[in-house]
Amino acid sequence: MSWLQRLTPPGVQKMFEKRDTPENLWVKCPVSGEMVFTKDLEAGQFVTPAGHHMRIGPAHRFKFTFDGDWTDIPLPEVARDPLKFRDDKPYVSRLTAARKKTGREDAMAIAVGSIRGVETTVLVQDFAFMGGSLGMGAGEAFLKACETALARRTPLVVFTAAGGARMQEGCLSLMQMPRTTLGVEMLKDARLPYIVVLTDPTTGGVTASYAMLGDVHIAEPGALIGFAGQRVIEQTIREKLPEGFQRSEYVLAKGMVDKVVARQDLPRVIGNLLRVMLKRPAASANAPAKVEA
Template sequence: MNWLSRLTTPGVARMFDKRDTPENLWIKCPISGEMVFHKDLEAGQHVTPAGHHMRIGPDARFKYTFDKEWSEIAIPEVAKDPLKFKDDKPYPHRLAAARKKTGREDAMAIAVGQIQGVETTVLVQDFAFMGGSLGMAAGEAFIKACDEAVERRTPLVVFTAAGGARMQEGALSLMQMPRTTLGIQSLRDHKLPYIVVLTDPTTGGVTASYAMLGDVHIAEPGALIGFAGPRVIEQTIREKLPEGFQRSEYLLDKGMVDKVVHRKDLPKTLGNILRVMLKRPKANIAVKTAEPSEA
């Protein structure tokens, strides 16, 4: 106990309890090291003044993408801990911690709303939920999003963010890769656009499946996109990788990505692409974000 603590009465000390101060009041930009006030970061759609696109969850993504209101679609339930997996803690404990942290049942969230006047089904992958890992629940959510798009006759836009397959579900996780391709094929059978927006990071089995099967591939600036990470590749080939290797701009130059788009410009870009693919005229939209409607 320091001298100031000894002079401060308990009642006064409680008035300034650390719990009254948000832990994320200031956020450090990974690029510049600049401290950004959280309100300013939110006003800039979680893009720092240096241009770094911070990782965001489904709530923020829906808010930034849809014109006005949107309706969330519940993801299907799946078997819990089918392999009874345990490392340093049981798999159900990890799931419970991730659900408490994100307020979501799993790494995927589905919503339907309008993007620049075009009704669209949107699927968002949340990296905050166990690294956005692809497991049975995420696979079922992807199929559900495809089915919703087919039923509603809407395009499907998927925002990817993942470290790969979920190891706690073993081969059951890997089975989701071919299953998602079947969902994409159903969209193509019904002549519905499938657009992928690659966000930081998109790696592993997600990159090896639905993330690279879009009709159009858009990426946010600076996003890490690849199968294995750059450190693993360098250790394997024992060579230094080129500057910016596996980043959005590098992949755009190599033809793996169609367009790199700033987060604030994504709705307009998506709207233009969807109208062209659906052969619809341009609409004058007064964009105003709002709270989500009830599903």
């Protein structure tokens, strides 16, 4: 302790003590560079003042989508590392790190709840878990969501977010593409609505399978949607791609999606679509409204 600290009364010392500031107190908007207070960002459903839709996980997605409470559906168990794969680190280590980071077993989460009064099964893909990659766990979760919708006679709404197939599982990962397609066919045979909400990013094998097999395709503003990456395409065709290529607004203009909807409006739009598809009357004015965060 220095002589100045010894002479300074304890009460005055406390006033000038360095206080720790949480690292996530402010978030920088990738579009405008503006610093946004985290609590304000969450209150706005993680849409910045510039309109940028930030990536969110299943917990927030369920909270922003359902009318109120929801029921989580357990995911099926799958083999942890069927190929004993290793690149610069073992696949098991990558899985362990992803599970510790997200608190989830894999990239999918399933819940059943009400969207504007319509009981609905919702599947959310978490990009924070190894880029939302489609592996055995994700494939089994998709089929579980389809089976849940069939058992409860509910529509299925899927929020996609993925960089593609999980190549650490090799052909076992690629096999999930036709398997998820069979799940979609089961819903169609049962005449249950299947709506896909494409969020940033939705690419690779996910786009090549269940992400583009919906009855209706909705996209969040500015979401990256495509199969191959822009750099790969430019190198292949040896041409510069147009501004905004593979973004929601661009693919909407080309007929790849049906509608671009802001996150705050998704429950209303999805609820209206489900009522039309199920041939149910419109929600009454006295129906419970979504309580915003």
